[in-house]
Amino acid sequence: MAFSSTLFAITLVILYICSLTTSSIVTSDGTFSINLIHRDSIKSPFFDRSMTYSQRIGNTLQRSFINSKRAMNANPGPNNFQTDIIPAHGEFLMNISIGNPPHEVMAIADSGSDLTWIQCEPCIKCYQQKAKLFNPKNSSTYKSIPCESKICLVVSQLEKRCSRTKECRYSTSYSDGTVSDGIVASESVTIGDKVVPNIIFGCGFHNDGSFRDTWGGVVGLGGGDASLVSQLMALVPGKFSYCLIPFPEPDDLSEKSSKLTFGIQEFGPSFVSTPLVLLTPKTYYRVTFEGVSVNGQRFNVGNESNPSPIGNMIVDSGTTLTMLPTKVYNEVEAAIRNAVNLRTMKDPQKVLKLCYRATKVTKIPKVVMHFDGADVEFTRQNIFVTVSKHIMCLAMAPTDDLAVYGNLAQQNFMVGYDLEKNTMSFKQTDCEKL
Template identity: 40%
Template sequence: MTVIVNPPSLLHLVSTILLLSSLNLTLAQTTGFSVELIPGDSPKSPFYNPMETTSDRVTNALRRSFSSVGRFKSSFVLTEWAQSDITVGSGEYLMNISIGTPAFDTVAIVDTASDLIWTQCKPCSQCSQQVAPLFDPNQSSTYQLITCNASQCKNLFQTTCSSNNSCQYSINYPDDSYSNGDLAFDTITLATTTSPTVSVLEIVIGCGHNNGGPSKERNSGVIGLGGGELSLISQIGSPIAGKFSYCLLPTSEKNESSKLNFGSNAIVSGDGVVSTPLIKLSSPTFYFLNLEAISVGNKRINYTDVSFGKPGEGNIIIDLGTTLILFPSGIYWELESAVATQINATRVQGPEGLSLFYDAKTEFVIPNITMHFTGADVKLQRLNTFFMVLDTVTCFAFGSFRQHSVYGNLAQINFLIGYDIEKKTVSFKPTDCSKN
């Protein structure tokens, strides 16, 4: 049995971007469902490499964090609609989806800092050369409108185009990854964990027929959960009431999967829940929070970064696709000093990119670290603040990167984290995610 969901109208998007027929306006009643969220280095992942060592996975995670954060540059935020990082490695999460009718099964990276849903497709051949800019050229848009011959353009699913008009997209990423292809309407089906499958009709997806970069063999696609019009959250719309949540398992739980919840299943409530405003700035894609301070034991470090906007208006992005917690250098070094002062252990060398490592052969006590978001104090556990890079070496999970701040997924482990787009809040609840 399959539950069918028609997304709300994208008339503005259709008329100004796709120039295709309007969507079905019929909406299903608000519903809730959950899907499996697979860690990229789990044996359940099609990209799992049993030959990789812990050190290899850490190296991948560090590369992942420092390359992905480049997409948050203000110039990039203002000019790109569809953003994602297509390098698969430690620290990423995957989701199984089916596209088209009959359905074609595939797997893609889940990314809260992306909008576009895209997957690998075969090239669209012998298309018309009539090309026109989609937006004002002064906006430096990478999108172009192209007109194709429907009988000649076939995608991965061997079906002809449903319209003579299609929209071409082109995305370039800081780590030199890229995806180019055509936007189209199709049906996607999600395999839920406890209920019938859910199909979303007439959803806008990207068929990438020219993709590449550092991990070209692994760039199967992206499922964007960002705040823009093209994301899965926005396109499903009213049936899930703008709600989604997830509970990330510790990295040691390699044979288990986390859950990604939608609609009524995504409500975060009960004892211990704290909520903070969800702030939208220059880009509709990214989820900004406002961090007021960080406490290390009894020492409070006021957080004054305004690289994304004005004081109190959002200064850190919460991102499922970045591994580390990244701060501008000045704030990071003050934080590291406060942590190191309160730890009685032997410092050692570790992988390049981070600086605070300890010999883990002997157990030691770490100070309590609390993130003071506006209206929400989030007390981190040891697994959120330190992680093993070798069998005998543990590393501080915070890093320094230029001017921007990102709240990565290590800090989110064993928290049920809920996004409510309509109420504009993000909620945190300490949770044993293995039991959630």
């Protein structure tokens, strides 16, 4: 899911009860961590053994182009909490529990949306779901939100929407015509050993469209007031971070997971930070992208008379590729082509432009992303992505829309979001050792 959409897509996933539980770590300092499961991991309910590696990576790359359109249509309509979200395209999943007694759910962790919602009983129209639906009548902590309340205006954004019983309603519509509609409520949410009371979420009674039966909702990790991240600021400081393990190689079927941590996490030395730019809607995590260097040759977005627009890039854990402005992408591609200086190959998925036989590439150019106040140097796995057993391609693509810093660029980096100081930090890390 894009902005997913970072971040944290980061494109930060709720509702499938299964034996593949997501473990959490609760520390004495009040922080807590949870595993992020890549949707193409063997631990994911989306994992399809009938698909080849090339098919899985091809689908993942294609989702980047779909996700990159979301920010261009991000202004909510008068009756929508969030519009133009692409369903079931998030890259990471997470387990949380809703209600008392806890009802465990697995859903899309989406850094590009705010409202957390799940399917609920009694469902007027729901897509087929393998797991049992959440029944608010069975929970002692469920409370619907009156449409006269201030939080209803926050969720509905431009106008309050009331049910016949004066409960606050939400309606989320997606660009492919799918919808989720229901009641805004508060519930206790369990993340690891932490029980957080009075979390605002959507109880969906009308959900229709291109959903899968293993997918049950969304965990909103965006920057808006109704997101899970913002609501958790009452429990822990307004900080969260994640460390994304590399995308599995063709023969790698390990069950390793990435980590998402809420609260303060010490980065130690050798990290860099850039300001988070607050623009409307607050959902997306924006930074100011200035340019890219390849072996010391710098290609800037702007110039002295026309500098880079403030907040011109979204950091999204839910988008796979890094989407660069077309002019900058063309310059970067040409510079990498010259630096590698080998015969190119065709992408078997026909998605990416610059590809090589992987074993032939021994000289990796130095690629540095330049943000306002921060230079982030890439490693081989941030620059190239393996698309088959023998071919790897440049993990970037051109866009004429808003630029996106995708999750391949974030692999093996600790990425921290400080919503109190409005900064984002990066530090190279072996995420598999955390």
